Amino acid sequence: MFKNILIIGFGMIGSSIAQSAKKSNKAIKIYAFDKSPTLKQRLENAKLSKVTLLKSLSDINQIDIDLIIICTPVLQYLSIFKKINNLDNHKFIVTDVGSTKYKIEDLYTKNNFKFRFVPAHPIAGIEKSGLEYGFEGLFKNRYNIICPIKNTPKSEINKIVKFWKSLFMKIEIMTSKEHDHVLSLTSHLPHVISYSLVLTAMKKEKSLNSKLIKFSAGGFRDFTRVAGSDPEMWRDIFLTNSDQIQKLTNTFIAELKKFSKDLNSKNSKNLLKKLELTKKVRNRIVKARQAGKFIPND
């Protein structure tokens, strides 16, 4: 197993990886590289002072890093890839946590980078960003989608699979294309919708005085949770899967128009049927233990 792990981009996800990896293997050493100038102090405040800060990526070779996990927004990958590629030797394997996969694979293969790379996407997260919000159990029982690049030796894929499994994750293997297709529906479109709903609400807010926030518990608040995610991370996700997202948004708009048409008493039966159908989907998610738990009152 890996002994020296470098996490590039030490936010909520990076910090959760550090804590989970330490829990599963106390001997593991965690290194962090991050552009935040206050990282050292913040690590100490969060009681993560055992994480060693790297000043430069060129230190990688001297300290025998054997695993690099990239946890930055996706559009920062190119510059990171270049720096990694320029190192003297590539003893390490690189994995990541990026939410889009096809454009990243494309970036890696087109540039003929020489380091080994096994892309991954742990489907786990909360809407808060910053290392302070990381926690050890984030990945437990969650899925991780591994999207191996063509011609990667099985032994290397297996090493990465084993690592994520050691954080108690369930592994799925698929191509980067399939990943982006699935995620455009289960994650990217829901985010587009959330952001757009919050923007709609902001426009109407003046006519509602303070009532938007006060009465948000009727449904609106659920959407703001998703829309509270890290802006830069989501900008990058949107820009690196925009074609699929835009197509799907159009399909959704068509469905929305049909639903809106059904909102009159003539179509009452049709409407009830739709509401019964959707309830069943919810029940399946609960049964699959992917629902999470919502406590209405804080």
Place this chain on the structure above:
Amino acid sequence: MFKNILIIGFGMIGSSIAQSAKKSNKAIKIYAFDKSPTLKQRLENAKLSKVTLLKSLSDINQIDIDLIIICTPVLQYLSIFKKINNLDNHKFIVTDVGSTKYKIEDLYTKNNFKFRFVPAHPIAGIEKSGLEYGFEGLFKNRYNIICPIKNTPKSEINKIVKFWKSLFMKIEIMTSKEHDHVLSLTSHLPHVISYSLVLTAMKKEKSLNSKLIKFSAGGFRDFTRVAGSDPEMWRDIFLTNSDQIQKLTNTFIAELKKFSKDLNSKNSKNLLKKLELTKKVRNRIVKARQAGKFIPND
């Protein structure tokens, strides 16, 4: 204060009212009227056997009911109102928990009903239906919107306000029109969107095999929570506020189209700005303590 409360429609909300009212005043007697043929057994199973079942609404006068709370879907109100109105005397006050208010007020005033009625809408709920899911703390610190009908004596409004306050609710007074306007944004539109998203996903599901449910934790599951609400209740909400909801849906579609257009690198700055703006709305909801609490892993 009220001594004998009748709850018509004894589901999740009714059961939560019974438990909360009992908690705040042990001497209160709770009666239930509900068309479910298995209600007696279900009450016993849920350890609510102190709730007395009424066989007919005509028993109301004999047992000195002083408060009636209607907790059925909104389209059942007319038949209930008629039955209540036909009783020999109207010593009681009626309140309700319906999620639309204007059409109900209209129904009440146009029919010249003689009983006293102070409409209310507690903004509290979970997506599960059935008395088994009721719990005592549901209303604590949540808002309740009271929409008094013209010419209702202040003393009667105050009695109803006092009752909901005894369940630890915060009270807001507004007209039924304003209520429906606010809720169309904070609750009805979010539900329209949730249902439409789930319907969109169901159409795409075949091409995803089992992956829709598996990877729902990326955002989709948040929407299914809202879409898991009681179908009949929501059909009635939609049908009794359809004009406002349809108008608002159109505004939302326009916003969605604009957002989708921004998903290309030329508009990258504009996109980031939007994502930063929406994050602030989330923060305000958290500060107002209306966010609830979400635990990602069950």
